Amino acid sequence: MAVQLMTVSAVQAIADDIRSKILRGEYPADTAFTETDVAARYEVARPTAKAAIEKLVAESMLERRTNKTAKVITLGSDDVRDIYLTRARLEKAVLLELAESRSVPPAAVAAQQDLERIDSGSGLDTVEPDMRFHMALVDSIGSPRTSRMYESLVSQVRLCMAQVQGLELVQPERIVREHQHLLDLIGAGDGAAASAFLDEHLSRPRERLVAAVGGVPGPEAELGSSLDT
Protein backbone atom coordinates (compact mmCIF):
# COMPACT_ATOMS: atom_id res chain seq x y z
CA MET A 1 0.00 0.00 0.00
CA ALA A 2 2.91 2.32 0.65
CA VAL A 3 3.86 3.72 -2.69
CA GLN A 4 7.59 3.88 -2.00
CA LEU A 5 7.51 7.60 -1.55
CA MET A 6 10.67 7.93 0.52
CA THR A 7 13.80 7.50 -1.50
CA VAL A 8 15.17 5.52 1.45
CA SER A 9 18.62 6.65 0.47
CA ALA A 10 20.10 9.98 1.37
CA VAL A 11 22.61 9.98 -1.46
CA GLN A 12 19.87 9.14 -3.94
CA ALA A 13 17.71 11.99 -2.68
CA ILE A 14 20.58 14.46 -2.79
CA ALA A 15 21.66 13.35 -6.23
CA ASP A 16 18.10 13.63 -7.51
CA ASP A 17 17.73 17.11 -6.09
CA ILE A 18 20.99 18.39 -7.50
CA ARG A 19 20.30 16.81 -10.87
CA SER A 20 16.86 18.37 -11.14
CA LYS A 21 18.26 21.74 -10.15
CA ILE A 22 21.00 21.46 -12.75
CA LEU A 23 18.49 20.50 -15.42
CA ARG A 24 16.36 23.44 -14.37
CA GLY A 25 19.28 25.73 -14.99
CA GLU A 26 19.78 26.81 -11.40
CA TYR A 27 23.42 25.84 -11.56
CA PRO A 28 25.16 27.21 -14.65
CA ALA A 29 28.10 25.46 -16.24
CA ASP A 30 31.30 25.22 -14.22
CA THR A 31 29.49 25.65 -10.92
CA ALA A 32 31.72 24.05 -8.31
CA PHE A 33 30.39 21.36 -5.99
CA THR A 34 32.69 20.83 -3.04
CA GLU A 35 31.96 17.87 -0.84
CA THR A 36 31.89 19.85 2.38
CA ASP A 37 29.61 22.42 0.82
CA VAL A 38 27.09 19.84 -0.35
CA ALA A 39 27.33 18.10 3.00
CA ALA A 40 26.61 21.34 4.84
CA ARG A 41 23.75 22.37 2.56
CA TYR A 42 21.88 19.07 2.91
CA GLU A 43 22.98 18.50 6.51
CA VAL A 44 24.56 15.14 5.90
CA ALA A 45 28.02 13.73 6.48
CA ARG A 46 30.74 14.28 3.94
CA PRO A 47 30.91 10.66 2.71
CA THR A 48 27.23 10.88 1.87
CA ALA A 49 27.75 14.06 -0.10
CA LYS A 50 30.74 12.48 -1.76
CA ALA A 51 28.69 9.50 -2.86
CA ALA A 52 26.00 11.75 -4.31
CA ILE A 53 28.58 13.76 -6.23
CA GLU A 54 30.21 10.65 -7.61
CA LYS A 55 26.83 9.34 -8.67
CA LEU A 56 26.29 12.49 -10.70
CA VAL A 57 29.79 12.23 -12.11
CA ALA A 58 29.01 8.67 -13.20
CA GLU A 59 26.00 9.88 -15.16
CA SER A 60 27.93 12.76 -16.71
CA MET A 61 26.08 15.58 -15.00
CA LEU A 62 29.21 16.65 -13.18
CA GLU A 63 32.83 16.18 -14.09
CA ARG A 64 35.85 15.96 -11.85
CA ARG A 65 39.49 15.07 -12.11
CA THR A 66 41.24 13.39 -9.23
CA ASN A 67 41.77 15.62 -6.23
CA LYS A 68 39.83 18.41 -7.87
CA THR A 69 36.41 19.70 -7.05
CA ALA A 70 33.49 18.53 -9.13
CA LYS A 71 31.92 21.04 -11.49
CA VAL A 72 28.83 21.16 -13.62
CA ILE A 73 29.78 19.77 -17.00
CA THR A 74 30.29 22.21 -19.85
CA LEU A 75 28.96 21.07 -23.19
CA GLY A 76 30.73 22.56 -26.20
CA SER A 77 29.64 22.52 -29.80
CA ASP A 78 31.46 19.23 -30.36
CA ASP A 79 29.48 17.70 -27.53
CA VAL A 80 26.19 19.00 -28.85
CA ARG A 81 26.87 17.49 -32.27
CA ASP A 82 27.95 14.21 -30.74
CA ILE A 83 24.87 14.04 -28.57
CA TYR A 84 22.51 14.71 -31.44
CA LEU A 85 24.28 12.37 -33.85
CA THR A 86 24.30 9.54 -31.32
CA ARG A 87 20.70 10.24 -30.54
CA ALA A 88 19.82 10.12 -34.21
CA ARG A 89 21.59 6.79 -34.64
CA LEU A 90 19.51 5.15 -31.97
CA GLU A 91 16.23 6.73 -32.93
CA LYS A 92 16.60 6.03 -36.63
CA ALA A 93 17.07 2.36 -35.88
CA VAL A 94 13.97 2.48 -33.72
CA LEU A 95 11.96 4.15 -36.48
CA LEU A 96 13.00 1.47 -38.97
CA GLU A 97 11.81 -1.25 -36.63
CA LEU A 98 8.53 0.49 -35.85
CA ALA A 99 7.80 1.06 -39.53
CA GLU A 100 8.58 -2.58 -40.20
CA SER A 101 5.58 -3.59 -38.11
CA ARG A 102 3.61 -0.44 -38.91
CA SER A 103 3.02 0.02 -35.16
CA VAL A 104 2.35 3.58 -34.07
CA PRO A 105 3.05 3.79 -30.32
CA PRO A 106 0.00 5.06 -28.41
CA ALA A 107 2.21 6.84 -25.89
CA ALA A 108 3.78 8.84 -28.69
CA VAL A 109 0.34 9.77 -30.00
CA ALA A 110 -0.61 10.92 -26.52
CA ALA A 111 2.50 13.08 -26.25
CA GLN A 112 1.73 14.49 -29.66
CA GLN A 113 -1.79 15.44 -28.55
CA ASP A 114 -0.36 17.15 -25.47
CA LEU A 115 1.96 19.06 -27.73
CA GLU A 116 -0.92 20.20 -29.93
CA ARG A 117 -2.88 21.31 -26.90
CA ILE A 118 -0.23 23.72 -25.61
CA ASP A 119 0.61 24.75 -29.12
CA SER A 120 0.02 28.38 -28.36
CA GLY A 121 2.22 28.42 -25.28
CA SER A 122 5.70 29.77 -25.13
CA GLY A 123 8.66 27.82 -26.39
CA LEU A 124 9.93 26.38 -23.16
CA ASP A 125 6.72 24.51 -22.38
CA THR A 126 7.04 22.52 -25.56
CA VAL A 127 10.33 20.83 -24.84
CA GLU A 128 8.85 18.50 -22.25
CA PRO A 129 6.17 16.95 -24.51
CA ASP A 130 8.64 17.06 -27.36
CA MET A 131 11.12 14.96 -25.42
CA ARG A 132 8.32 12.71 -24.22
CA PHE A 133 7.29 12.09 -27.80
CA HIS A 134 10.72 10.88 -28.82
CA MET A 135 11.18 8.96 -25.60
CA ALA A 136 7.84 7.23 -26.17
CA LEU A 137 8.93 6.12 -29.61
CA VAL A 138 12.08 4.57 -28.21
CA ASP A 139 10.35 3.03 -25.21
CA SER A 140 7.73 1.42 -27.39
CA ILE A 141 10.12 -1.15 -28.79
CA GLY A 142 10.61 -2.57 -25.32
CA SER A 143 14.38 -2.57 -25.16
CA PRO A 144 15.54 -1.58 -21.67
CA ARG A 145 19.10 -0.91 -22.75
CA THR A 146 18.15 1.16 -25.76
CA SER A 147 15.75 3.15 -23.62
CA ARG A 148 18.32 3.74 -20.93
CA MET A 149 20.91 4.96 -23.42
CA TYR A 150 18.43 7.21 -25.16
CA GLU A 151 17.27 8.59 -21.85
CA SER A 152 20.82 9.53 -20.96
CA LEU A 153 21.12 11.40 -24.25
CA VAL A 154 17.84 13.21 -23.72
CA SER A 155 19.05 14.20 -20.29
CA GLN A 156 22.17 15.71 -21.79
CA VAL A 157 20.12 17.60 -24.34
CA ARG A 158 18.04 19.05 -21.53
CA LEU A 159 21.19 19.95 -19.64
CA CYS A 160 22.49 21.75 -22.67
CA MET A 161 19.22 23.63 -23.13
CA ALA A 162 19.24 24.62 -19.47
CA GLN A 163 22.71 26.09 -19.81
CA VAL A 164 21.75 28.19 -22.80
CA GLN A 165 19.56 31.03 -21.67
CA GLY A 166 18.23 32.94 -24.65
CA LEU A 167 16.72 30.07 -26.59
CA GLU A 168 13.12 30.74 -27.44
CA LEU A 169 13.25 30.08 -31.12
CA VAL A 170 11.29 26.85 -31.10
CA GLN A 171 8.31 26.79 -33.39
CA PRO A 172 5.68 24.56 -31.80
CA GLU A 173 3.50 24.23 -34.88
CA ARG A 174 6.45 23.08 -36.95
CA ILE A 175 7.36 20.47 -34.33
CA VAL A 176 3.78 19.21 -34.25
CA ARG A 177 3.69 18.99 -38.02
CA GLU A 178 6.97 17.11 -38.24
CA HIS A 179 6.03 14.72 -35.48
CA GLN A 180 2.79 13.95 -37.24
CA HIS A 181 4.72 13.31 -40.41
CA LEU A 182 6.93 10.85 -38.55
CA LEU A 183 3.91 9.01 -37.18
CA ASP A 184 2.35 8.90 -40.63
CA LEU A 185 5.48 7.48 -42.17
CA ILE A 186 5.62 4.82 -39.46
CA GLY A 187 2.00 3.93 -40.10
CA ALA A 188 2.69 3.74 -43.81
CA GLY A 189 5.56 1.37 -43.20
CA ASP A 190 8.07 3.63 -44.87
CA GLY A 191 10.95 3.26 -42.45
CA ALA A 192 13.56 4.66 -44.79
CA ALA A 193 11.62 7.88 -45.24
CA ALA A 194 10.97 8.17 -41.52
CA SER A 195 14.64 7.66 -40.80
CA ALA A 196 15.67 10.26 -43.33
CA PHE A 197 13.08 12.70 -42.11
CA LEU A 198 14.26 12.31 -38.54
CA ASP A 199 17.68 13.56 -39.61
CA GLU A 200 15.99 16.64 -40.98
CA HIS A 201 13.83 17.02 -37.91
CA LEU A 202 16.80 16.90 -35.57
CA SER A 203 19.21 18.95 -37.63
CA ARG A 204 17.47 22.25 -36.99
CA PRO A 205 17.52 22.21 -33.18
CA ARG A 206 20.96 20.70 -33.28
CA GLU A 207 22.47 23.55 -35.25
CA ARG A 208 20.50 25.99 -33.17
CA LEU A 209 22.06 24.58 -30.02
CA VAL A 210 25.49 24.47 -31.60
CA ALA A 211 25.19 28.14 -32.40
CA ALA A 212 23.88 28.89 -28.93
CA VAL A 213 26.78 27.27 -27.08
CA GLY A 214 29.08 29.46 -29.08
CA GLY A 215 32.29 28.72 -30.85
CA VAL A 216 33.60 26.62 -28.02
CA PRO A 217 34.71 23.45 -29.78
CA GLY A 218 34.94 21.42 -26.64
CA PRO A 219 35.11 21.84 -22.89
CA GLU A 220 38.88 21.52 -22.71
CA ALA A 221 40.25 21.87 -26.21
CA GLU A 222 42.14 25.03 -25.52
CA LEU A 223 44.80 24.66 -22.89
CA GLY A 224 48.02 24.04 -24.67
CA SER A 225 47.33 20.51 -25.76
CA SER A 226 45.88 17.21 -24.75
CA LEU A 227 45.88 16.44 -21.08
CA ASP A 228 43.01 14.09 -21.50
CA THR A 229 41.76 11.17 -19.46
Next chain:
Amino acid sequence: MAVQLMTVSAVQAIADDIRSKILRGEYPADTAFTETDVAARYEVARPTAKAAIEKLVAESMLERRTNKTAKVITLGSDDVRDIYLTRARLEKAVLLELAESRSVPPAAVAAQQDLERIDSGSGLDTVEPDMRFHMALVDSIGSPRTSRMYESLVSQVRLCMAQVQGLELVQPERIVREHQHLLDLIGAGDGAAASAFLDEHLSRPRERLVAAVGGVPGPEAELGSSLDT
Protein backbone atom coordinates in the same frame (compact mmCIF):
# COMPACT_ATOMS: atom_id res chain seq x y z
CA MET B 1 55.59 12.16 -20.49
CA ALA B 2 54.37 10.57 -17.31
CA VAL B 3 52.35 7.61 -18.36
CA GLN B 4 49.80 7.66 -15.55
CA LEU B 5 51.14 4.46 -14.07
CA MET B 6 49.50 4.38 -10.68
CA THR B 7 45.73 4.27 -10.62
CA VAL B 8 46.01 6.70 -7.68
CA SER B 9 42.62 5.56 -6.50
CA ALA B 10 42.03 2.50 -4.38
CA VAL B 11 38.40 2.14 -5.37
CA GLN B 12 39.32 2.38 -9.05
CA ALA B 13 41.97 -0.30 -8.66
CA ILE B 14 39.63 -2.59 -6.76
CA ALA B 15 36.80 -2.05 -9.24
CA ASP B 16 39.13 -2.75 -12.15
CA ASP B 17 40.40 -5.93 -10.55
CA ILE B 18 36.95 -7.27 -9.75
CA ARG B 19 35.66 -6.36 -13.18
CA SER B 20 38.49 -8.11 -14.98
CA LYS B 21 38.01 -11.18 -12.82
CA ILE B 22 34.31 -11.21 -13.55
CA LEU B 23 34.92 -10.87 -17.27
CA ARG B 24 37.45 -13.68 -17.04
CA GLY B 25 34.78 -15.91 -15.58
CA GLU B 26 36.35 -16.31 -12.15
CA TYR B 27 33.15 -15.21 -10.47
CA PRO B 28 30.11 -17.03 -11.85
CA ALA B 29 26.69 -15.43 -11.88
CA ASP B 30 25.07 -14.69 -8.53
CA THR B 31 28.38 -14.58 -6.71
CA ALA B 32 27.82 -12.43 -3.65
CA PHE B 33 30.04 -9.45 -2.93
CA THR B 34 29.76 -8.40 0.69
CA GLU B 35 31.23 -5.04 1.56
CA THR B 36 33.15 -6.37 4.54
CA ASP B 37 34.36 -9.30 2.50
CA VAL B 38 35.73 -7.10 -0.28
CA ALA B 39 37.23 -4.78 2.30
CA ALA B 40 39.00 -7.66 3.99
CA ARG B 41 40.23 -9.24 0.76
CA TYR B 42 41.81 -6.04 -0.53
CA GLU B 43 42.77 -4.79 2.92
CA VAL B 44 40.95 -1.49 2.65
CA ALA B 45 38.28 0.17 4.74
CA ARG B 46 34.66 -0.68 4.22
CA PRO B 47 33.65 2.65 2.62
CA THR B 48 36.33 2.10 -0.01
CA ALA B 49 35.01 -1.36 -0.76
CA LYS B 50 31.50 0.05 -0.82
CA ALA B 51 32.50 2.67 -3.36
CA ALA B 52 34.11 0.07 -5.59
CA ILE B 53 31.00 -2.11 -5.43
CA GLU B 54 28.74 0.79 -6.24
CA LYS B 55 30.95 1.71 -9.15
CA LEU B 56 30.48 -1.77 -10.58
CA VAL B 57 26.77 -1.58 -9.91
CA ALA B 58 26.65 1.68 -11.86
CA GLU B 59 28.17 -0.02 -14.88
CA SER B 60 25.90 -3.04 -14.60
CA MET B 61 28.52 -5.59 -13.68
CA LEU B 62 26.91 -6.17 -10.31
CA GLU B 63 23.35 -5.70 -9.19
CA ARG B 64 22.00 -4.91 -5.78
CA ARG B 65 18.75 -3.92 -4.20
CA THR B 66 18.72 -1.64 -1.21
CA ASN B 67 19.97 -3.27 1.96
CA LYS B 68 20.89 -6.41 0.08
CA THR B 69 24.29 -7.70 -0.83
CA ALA B 70 25.57 -7.06 -4.35
CA LYS B 71 25.77 -10.04 -6.68
CA VAL B 72 27.25 -10.68 -10.08
CA ILE B 73 24.56 -9.89 -12.59
CA THR B 74 22.70 -12.78 -14.19
CA LEU B 75 21.94 -12.34 -17.86
CA GLY B 76 18.90 -14.25 -19.07
CA SER B 77 17.82 -14.91 -22.60
CA ASP B 78 15.82 -11.68 -22.63
CA ASP B 79 18.93 -9.77 -21.68
CA VAL B 80 21.03 -11.45 -24.36
CA ARG B 81 18.48 -10.55 -27.03
CA ASP B 82 18.25 -6.99 -25.74
CA ILE B 83 22.01 -6.60 -25.70
CA TYR B 84 22.41 -7.88 -29.24
CA LEU B 85 19.47 -5.92 -30.61
CA THR B 86 20.72 -2.69 -29.05
CA ARG B 87 24.18 -3.43 -30.28
CA ALA B 88 22.86 -4.00 -33.78
CA ARG B 89 20.97 -0.72 -33.72
CA LEU B 90 24.10 1.25 -32.99
CA GLU B 91 26.37 -0.65 -35.33
CA LYS B 92 23.96 -0.59 -38.26
CA ALA B 93 23.79 3.18 -38.01
CA VAL B 94 27.57 3.28 -37.97
CA LEU B 95 27.78 1.05 -41.04
CA LEU B 96 25.41 3.29 -42.93
CA GLU B 97 27.55 6.33 -42.18
CA LEU B 98 30.78 4.57 -43.06
CA ALA B 99 29.37 3.33 -46.35
CA GLU B 100 28.15 6.83 -47.12
CA SER B 101 31.74 8.03 -47.27
CA ARG B 102 33.11 4.68 -48.44
CA SER B 103 35.69 4.85 -45.68
CA VAL B 104 37.05 1.51 -44.53
CA PRO B 105 38.57 1.99 -41.07
CA PRO B 106 42.22 0.91 -40.99
CA ALA B 107 41.88 -0.28 -37.40
CA ALA B 108 39.13 -2.65 -38.44
CA VAL B 109 41.30 -3.98 -41.26
CA ALA B 110 44.09 -4.56 -38.75
CA ALA B 111 41.79 -6.46 -36.44
CA GLN B 112 40.60 -8.49 -39.39
CA GLN B 113 44.18 -9.42 -40.26
CA ASP B 114 44.81 -10.48 -36.68
CA LEU B 115 41.74 -12.62 -36.89
CA GLU B 116 42.98 -14.28 -40.08
CA ARG B 117 46.35 -14.95 -38.51
CA ILE B 118 45.02 -16.96 -35.60
CA ASP B 119 42.40 -18.50 -37.81
CA SER B 120 43.52 -21.99 -36.88
CA GLY B 121 43.39 -21.37 -33.14
CA SER B 122 40.65 -22.51 -30.85
CA GLY B 123 37.40 -20.65 -30.56
CA LEU B 124 38.07 -18.60 -27.48
CA ASP B 125 41.06 -16.80 -28.95
CA THR B 126 38.91 -15.39 -31.70
CA VAL B 127 36.50 -13.40 -29.55
CA GLU B 128 39.06 -10.72 -28.68
CA PRO B 129 39.92 -9.74 -32.29
CA ASP B 130 36.30 -10.22 -33.21
CA MET B 131 35.22 -7.68 -30.62
CA ARG B 132 38.09 -5.42 -31.59
CA PHE B 133 36.92 -5.49 -35.19
CA HIS B 134 33.45 -4.30 -34.31
CA MET B 135 34.75 -1.82 -31.78
CA ALA B 136 37.11 -0.40 -34.42
CA LEU B 137 34.21 0.13 -36.79
CA VAL B 138 32.31 2.08 -34.17
CA ASP B 139 35.33 4.03 -32.95
CA SER B 140 36.20 5.09 -36.47
CA ILE B 141 33.31 7.50 -36.73
CA GLY B 142 34.75 9.53 -33.85
CA SER B 143 31.71 9.77 -31.64
CA PRO B 144 32.74 9.47 -28.00
CA ARG B 145 29.22 8.80 -26.78
CA THR B 146 28.45 6.20 -29.39
CA SER B 147 31.74 4.49 -28.63
CA ARG B 148 31.11 4.51 -24.92
CA MET B 149 27.66 3.00 -25.31
CA TYR B 150 28.88 0.36 -27.71
CA GLU B 151 31.74 -0.48 -25.39
CA SER B 152 29.34 -1.03 -22.55
CA LEU B 153 27.37 -3.44 -24.73
CA VAL B 154 30.50 -5.30 -25.79
CA SER B 155 31.43 -5.59 -22.15
CA GLN B 156 28.09 -7.18 -21.38
CA VAL B 157 28.51 -9.59 -24.26
CA ARG B 158 31.86 -10.63 -22.85
CA LEU B 159 30.33 -11.00 -19.41
CA CYS B 160 27.68 -13.26 -20.85
CA MET B 161 30.25 -15.36 -22.68
CA ALA B 162 32.30 -15.67 -19.50
CA GLN B 163 29.29 -16.99 -17.63
CA VAL B 164 28.57 -19.64 -20.24
CA GLN B 165 31.20 -22.32 -20.02
CA GLY B 166 30.77 -24.81 -22.85
CA LEU B 167 30.76 -22.44 -25.79
CA GLU B 168 33.31 -23.46 -28.36
CA LEU B 169 31.11 -23.46 -31.41
CA VAL B 170 32.56 -20.38 -33.06
CA GLN B 171 33.76 -20.88 -36.60
CA PRO B 172 36.71 -18.54 -37.16
CA GLU B 173 36.78 -18.87 -40.92
CA ARG B 174 33.12 -17.96 -41.15
CA ILE B 175 33.66 -14.88 -38.99
CA VAL B 176 36.61 -13.83 -41.13
CA ARG B 177 34.57 -14.27 -44.28
CA GLU B 178 31.63 -12.28 -42.96
CA HIS B 179 33.83 -9.50 -41.65
CA GLN B 180 35.49 -9.22 -45.02
CA HIS B 181 32.09 -9.05 -46.63
CA LEU B 182 31.16 -6.19 -44.33
CA LEU B 183 34.32 -4.30 -45.23
CA ASP B 184 33.70 -4.89 -48.92
CA LEU B 185 30.16 -3.57 -48.67
CA ILE B 186 31.41 -0.48 -46.88
CA GLY B 187 34.01 0.08 -49.55
CA ALA B 188 31.36 -0.34 -52.22
CA GLY B 189 29.21 2.26 -50.53
CA ASP B 190 26.31 -0.13 -50.09
CA GLY B 191 25.27 0.80 -46.58
CA ALA B 192 21.87 -0.83 -46.79
CA ALA B 193 23.39 -4.19 -47.68
CA ALA B 194 26.02 -3.86 -44.96
CA SER B 195 23.34 -3.03 -42.43
CA ALA B 196 21.22 -5.98 -43.46
CA PHE B 197 24.19 -8.29 -43.48
CA LEU B 198 25.17 -7.22 -39.99
CA ASP B 199 21.82 -8.45 -38.75
CA GLU B 200 22.62 -11.82 -40.25
CA HIS B 201 26.14 -11.76 -38.90
CA LEU B 202 24.98 -11.07 -35.37
CA SER B 203 21.95 -13.34 -35.35
CA ARG B 204 23.93 -16.56 -35.19
CA PRO B 205 26.03 -15.83 -32.09
CA ARG B 206 23.01 -14.19 -30.54
CA GLU B 207 20.84 -17.25 -30.79
CA ARG B 208 23.76 -19.40 -29.75
CA LEU B 209 24.14 -17.36 -26.57
CA VAL B 210 20.41 -17.37 -26.00
CA ALA B 211 20.42 -21.13 -26.17
CA ALA B 212 23.47 -21.33 -23.92
CA VAL B 213 22.00 -19.26 -21.11
CA GLY B 214 19.15 -21.69 -21.04
CA GLY B 215 15.44 -21.20 -20.94
CA VAL B 216 15.73 -18.51 -18.29
CA PRO B 217 13.64 -15.68 -19.71
CA GLY B 218 15.06 -13.11 -17.33
CA PRO B 219 17.11 -12.82 -14.20
CA GLU B 220 14.13 -12.70 -11.88
CA ALA B 221 11.28 -14.31 -13.72
CA GLU B 222 11.12 -17.34 -11.46
CA LEU B 223 11.90 -17.05 -7.79
CA GLY B 224 11.02 -20.57 -6.82
CA SER B 225 14.15 -22.14 -8.19
CA SER B 226 17.89 -21.80 -7.95
CA LEU B 227 19.05 -19.60 -5.12
CA ASP B 228 22.03 -21.73 -4.14
CA THR B 229 25.71 -20.88 -3.69
Next chain:
DNA sequence: CGGCCCTGGATTGTCTAACAAGTACACATG
Protein backbone atom coordinates in the same frame (compact mmCIF):
# COMPACT_ATOMS: atom_id res chain seq x y z
C1' DC C 1 1.80 -31.48 14.04
C1' DG C 2 1.76 -27.16 11.48
C1' DG C 3 1.62 -22.15 11.17
C1' DC C 4 2.94 -17.73 13.07
C1' DC C 5 5.56 -14.52 15.80
C1' DC C 6 9.82 -13.20 17.28
C1' DT C 7 14.26 -12.86 18.34
C1' DG C 8 18.90 -13.39 16.98
C1' DG C 9 22.86 -12.74 13.47
C1' DA C 10 24.36 -10.57 9.42
C1' DT C 11 24.61 -6.77 6.33
C1' DT C 12 23.95 -2.33 4.77
C1' DG C 13 23.19 2.91 5.35
C1' DT C 14 24.97 6.58 7.65
C1' DC C 15 27.56 9.29 10.96
C1' DT C 16 31.58 11.29 13.54
C1' DA C 17 36.36 12.18 13.75
C1' DA C 18 40.62 12.13 11.94
C1' DC C 19 44.92 11.83 9.12
C1' DA C 20 47.42 11.94 4.76
C1' DA C 21 48.09 13.70 0.26
C1' DG C 22 47.56 16.66 -3.36
C1' DT C 23 46.60 21.21 -5.48
C1' DA C 24 46.35 26.19 -5.79
C1' DC C 25 47.33 30.58 -4.63
C1' DA C 26 49.70 34.11 -2.13
C1' DC C 27 53.81 35.60 -0.30
C1' DA C 28 58.47 36.24 0.52
C1' DT C 29 63.05 36.07 -1.31
C1' DG C 30 66.91 36.06 -4.52
Next chain:
DNA sequence: CATGTGTACTTGTTAGACAATCCAGGGCCG
Protein backbone atom coordinates in the same frame (compact mmCIF):
# COMPACT_ATOMS: atom_id res chain seq x y z
C1' DC D 1 60.85 39.75 -12.32
C1' DA D 2 61.34 34.89 -11.60
C1' DT D 3 61.43 31.31 -8.40
C1' DG D 4 60.80 28.75 -4.40
C1' DT D 5 58.09 27.99 -0.34
C1' DG D 6 54.40 27.74 2.72
C1' DT D 7 49.81 27.72 4.04
C1' DA D 8 44.91 26.96 3.37
C1' DC D 9 41.60 24.26 1.06
C1' DT D 10 39.91 20.09 -0.77
C1' DT D 11 39.86 15.37 -1.61
C1' DG D 12 41.19 10.27 -0.63
C1' DT D 13 41.08 7.09 2.84
C1' DT D 14 40.69 5.07 7.39
C1' DA D 15 38.71 3.67 11.94
C1' DG D 16 35.01 2.85 14.79
C1' DA D 17 30.32 3.09 15.85
C1' DC D 18 25.17 3.07 15.72
C1' DA D 19 20.54 2.48 13.62
C1' DA D 20 17.70 0.14 10.27
C1' DT D 21 16.74 -3.58 7.65
C1' DC D 22 16.59 -8.39 6.12
C1' DC D 23 16.96 -13.37 6.59
C1' DA D 24 16.71 -17.59 9.06
C1' DG D 25 15.86 -20.47 12.83
C1' DG D 26 13.47 -21.53 17.11
C1' DG D 27 9.75 -21.30 20.30
C1' DC D 28 4.81 -20.69 21.19
C1' DC D 29 0.05 -21.41 20.27
C1' DG D 30 -3.82 -23.32 17.92
